[in-house]
Amino acid sequence: MLDSGQAPPSFVRLAAHPLRWRLLTELAGSDYRVRELVALVGQPQNLVSYHLRLLRDGGLVTTTRSSFDGRDSYYHLDLGHCANALAATGAALHPALRPSGTTPTVVGKQVAVLFVCTGNSARSPIAEALLQHRADGWVHAVSAGTRPKPQLHATTAQILREAFDIDIAGRRPRHLDTVTRRRFDHVITLCDRAREACPEFDHHPRRAHWSIPDPANGTGTSQATHRRFEDTAEEIDTRVRHLLPVLATDHHEEIQP
Known part of the structure; x- marks a missing residue:
């Protein structure tokens, strides 16, 4: 029986915020620098940086120093960690929501x-x-x-x-x-x-x-x-x-x- 007083999983708490969810969805498609994310989401840099720090502290995003300009860093969605967090989130709600792990296939044009x-x-x-x-x-x-x-x-x-x-x-x-x-x-x-x-x-x-x-x-x-x-x-x-x-x-x- 589920504990009705159980706190939501950390992934839910982090991803539920509208701006953090927007940042995650942008980073799902590509790695970006902070100023590029600021332009994409249309929010002030200090606010974007604050929420990026929360996502980084939660293990959902990571940073790498740019090899083109060492003063810059790229933010990257940690897909492996997100996949594990999502799987744990589903399982926390109901055991039947554990992922099956199927691999997609395509028929037709390559x-x-x-x-x-x-x-x-x-x-x-x-x-x-x-x-x-x-x-x-x-x-x-x-x-x-x-x-x-x-x-x-x-x-x-x-x-x-x-x-x-x-x-x-x-x-x-x-x-x-x-x-x-x-x-x-x-x-x-x-x-x-x-x-x-x-x-x-x-x-x-x-x-x-x-x-x-x-x-x-x-x-x-x-x-x-x-x-x-x-x-x-x-x-x-x-x-x-x-x-x-x-x-x-x-x-x-x-x-x-």
């Missing part, structure tokens, strides 16, 4: 997604490989770089092989210019510098930004580098798994008569 970073040697090829792997054929993922490296970082292929049994042997970085004439439904930048350099596309795909630090940048042993790549791949995989329902929903809406 959804085309482009991932962009600077070197196309780590983050964007990881995202490309994981989305292709998770979508099981109904998404066509491509990646490119604004200033591609001569070859993939060696740990990129190693991590994908070890953690996900994905083989990208022979894959080489490609320049963004080689794919700008192709049509994409979604363009996602994973690098703060690439976000600033990525051009507009004539067919106006949906744009989003994932602010993810380059795992190749950093000091330490080879084990430390390997761990950074593991963490990066894990974060990208979380984002990819939560991207799939978005792609399926968008695709379903597009093919309605």
Whole structure:
């Protein structure tokens, strides 16, 4: 029997506020800086910053320092934490509301997604490989770089092989210019510098930004580098798994008569 005096779960208390809910919904689509969120929600910066702090303290959003401008930070919706919080919220109301965890599928036209970073040697090829792997054929993922490296970082292929049994042997970085004439439904930048350099596309795909630090940048042993790549791949995989329902929903809406 449920305790009628039980306090609402923390997710409900945090997300129920209209401004915090608006911030969460904006961050569900892309990572943003504070000033961009201020413009999107039309509220004063001090108020937006206050509610962002509450969301951060509650674990629903995180921040990363911009690799383009170190004075800036990007806010990011922690999808894994939100998913767990939502599951716990449903279960707290009634055991039958525990999620089933089904994976969306799409029949018909493939959804085309482009991932962009600077070197196309780590983050964007990881995202490309994981989305292709998770979508099981109904998404066509491509990646490119604004200033591609001569070859993939060696740990990129190693991590994908070890953690996900994905083989990208022979894959080489490609320049963004080689794919700008192709049509994409979604363009996602994973690098703060690439976000600033990525051009507009004539067919106006949906744009989003994932602010993810380059795992190749950093000091330490080879084990430390390997761990950074593991963490990066894990974060990208979380984002990819939560991207799939978005792609399926968008695709379903597009093919309605």
